[in-house]
Amino acid sequence: MSDAARTYLSGIQPSGLLHLGNYFGAIERHVALQERPGRHYYFIADYHALTTVHDAELLRRNVFETAVAYLALGLDPERAVLFRQSDVPEVTEIAWLLACVTGMGLLERAHSYKDKVARGIKPSVGLFTYPVLMAADILAYDSELVPVGRDQVQHVEMTQDMATRFNETFGSRVFVRPEMLMPETAAARKVPGLDGQKMSKSYGNDLWIFESGKKLRKRVNRIVTDSRPPEEPKDPDELFLFDLLALFLPPDELEGLRDAVRRGGPGAPGYGDLKARLAEAIEERFAPARARREELLAHPERVEEVLSAGGAEARRKATEVRDRAYRACGLR
Numbered sequence: 001m002s003d004a005a006r007t008y009l010s011g012i013q014p015s016g017l018l019h020l021g022n023y024f025g026a027i028e029r030h031v032a033l034q035e036r037p038g039r040h041y042y043f044i045a046d047y048h049a050l051t052t053v054h055d056a057e058l059l060r061r062n063v064f065e066t067a068v069a070y071l072a073l074g075l076d077p078e079r080a081v082l083f084r085q086s087d088v089p090e091v092t093e094i095a096w097l098l099a100c101v102t103g104m105g106l107l108e109r110a111h112s113y114k115d116k117v118a119r120g121i122k123p124s125v126g127l128f129t130y131p132v133l134m135a136a137d138i139l140a141y142d143s144e145l146v147p148v149g150r151d152q153v154q155h156v157e158m159t160q161d162m163a164t165r166f167n168e169t170f171g172s173r174v175f176v177r178p179e180m181l182m183p184e185t186a187a188a189r190k191v192p193g194l195d196g197q198k199m200s201k202s203y204g205n206d207l208w209i210f211e212s213g214k215k216l217r218k219r220v221n222r223i224v225t226d227s228r229p230p231e232e233p234k235d236p237d238e239l240f241l242f243d244l245l246a247l248f249l250p251p252d253e254l255e256g257l258r259d260a261v262r263r264g265g266p267g268a269p270g271y272g273d274l275k276a277r278l279a280e281a282i283e284e285r286f287a288p289a290r291a292r293r294e295e296l297l298a299h300p301e302r303v304e305e306v307l308s309a310g311g312a313e314a315r316r317k318a319t320e321v322r323d324r325a326y327r328a329c330g331l332r
């Protein structure tokens with residue numbers, strides 16, 4: 001089957017303000033995908049964010065900011081359903097059904113759980129069972145294509161396993177087995193944070209999409225570099241600063257800077273020059289979206305309208321799938 005008229009689904013956790021990794025690894029693609037015929041569901045994963053955010057006001061603010069970011073960056077509610085995960089409580093019911101056919105071993109192998117615990121996040125039961133809820137989110141809408149970053153591949157594989165296991169256990173074809181859509185560009189696969197590790201909301205190494213002015217320059221100046229002087233020739237491939245520059249600069253300019261750094265000598269750009277150029281390019285790239293964000297902030301009721309309508313539509317679909325699953329396993 002072609003990708004025509006298929007069902008797409010993806011989500012983002014409102015565990016903080018959205019960063020460049022969320023944009024290039026997710027939102028930019030979601031906005032591009034809405035051009036394709038089919039159904040598009042994008043949700044704000046507030047149940048998931050509860051695994052790390054334990055401040056009610058902060059969570060509410062993050063949910064609102066995530067919706068504003070999606071809309072300001074181009075998601076069109078006429079073509080895509082944007083909704084809050086918690087407006088569809090049926091996903092927690094589906095998660096329970098999946099949990100009952102999922103072996104502990106499968107969850108014990110989850111990289112993201114291990115990474116988060118290694119980074120000092122307290123391992124709650126919710127964090128451990130996160131992939132089950134994520135599977136329910138995907139399966140609740142009969143999603144066929146799931147745009148994901150490389151870090152999410154294992155979660156979609158687990159979803160495929162859970163769908164197959166449920167269907168085999170109950171001798172039915174309740175759940176549609178989803179496929180993943182990987183990013184097309186290498187740069188989008190892993191956007192590095194200020195420390196060179198994966199940019200992440202919870203690691204304190206992120207750059208907020210809408211940051212600007214002095215704050216942005218200060219933040220960009222925190223990108224970790226070394227103490228080598230500009231004249232010393234360097235291999236640009238070893239500098240993750242160039243991975244960030246590659247997301248913003250036109251190819252000619254990028255190649256020119258890479259050459260100059262490789263050659264070194266008098267007049268070669270130093271880390272400070274490269275960072276200043278990066279800050280300028282980020283500011284310029286997101287200027288139109290920043291202006292749209294300001295407009296939306298002035299009309300929060302419009303954002304709420306989009307989320308409520310999206311939630312109602314998503315819930316209709318999830319209820320149909322939940323009922324199908326209940327009937328198959330004997331709960332109806």
Ligand code: AQP
Binds near residue numbers: 188192
């Ligand atoms: N650094 C990144 N590079 C490329 N893609 C990224 N994504 C996140 N960080 C990067 C993509 O953004 C989507 C939504 O991510 P999420 O917020 O739901 O979860 P996450 O990947 O766990 O993002 P964070 O910022 O690291 O959140 P926390 O710190 O709360 O866990 C995904 O498609 C992801 O690939």
